[in-house]
Amino acid sequence: MARPRAATPKTGQFGLSAEPRQPAQKITLHAPPPPPPSLLYVRTAQGLAPSEAYEDWLDMAQKRLSQQRPGRIAATYALEIMAPRNARTRQFGAMERPLVELLARCRIIRRGLSPDKFVACYGGNPGGELTLTLSDFSAL
Numbered sequence: 283m284a285r286p287r288a289a290t291p292k293t294g295q296f297g298l299s300a301e302p303r304q305p306a307q308k309i310t311l312h313a314p315p316p317p318p319p320s321l322l323y324v325r326t327a328q329g330l331a332p333s334e335a336y337e338d339w340l341d342m343a344q345k346r347l348s349q350q351r352p353g354r355i356a357a358t359y360a361l362e363i364m365a366p367r368n369a370r371t372r373q374f375g376a377m378e379r380p381l382v383e384l385l386a387r388c389r390i391i392r393r394g395l396s397p398d399k400f401v402a403c404y405g406g407n408p409g410g411e412l413t414l415t416l417s418d419f420s421a422l
Contacts, residue, residue, distance in 0.1 A: 306353030309390065309416045313343050315370045316380035340384060347388050355391050358419040360399035365412050367404045374402035381414065390416065 316322070317339050323330040332340075363381070365371035378400060386393040398419040 303354050305356035307418045309352050309355065311347055311350055311352055311414045312411045313346055313414055315365065315412055316377055319373060319376040322380060340387060343384050344388055352390050354389060355416050355418055358398045359391060360417045360419045361397035362401040362415040363412055364403055364405055366410055
């Protein structure tokens with residue numbers, strides 16, 4: 283059973299928010315797939331809260347993205363996901379929201395800004411990681 287985890291301050295502890303990064307036209311990143319949809323949130327007395335598994339994944343994925351030193355997308359964007367075919371990547375629609383949250387926490391995109399174009403397909407990395415390609419949608 284998924285449990286809520288105490289909130290930790292989001293202060294740029296991974297270095298992405300502290301360093302000045304130039305806007306980019308296209309960014310390609312590699313990230314682990316998010317937990318299954320049933321483990322993303324838990325019910326509490328106040329409503330739904332992020333689960334411990336979801337917060338752990340966000341922490342791990344933030345560290346992984348910070349190692350890649352990505353730029354940022356300054357405007358609207360298109361998101362393309364290439365995923366290996368396995369049980370964790372079966373539901374593409376359920377992956378969009380956690381990945382957008384991850385990109386916003388890393389300040390690659392503006393918080394709450396959903397992609398104007400979302401494409402998901404199988405293929406690519408057999409190691410189990412997702413390949414995320416973000417493109418400046420206004421330049422397409």
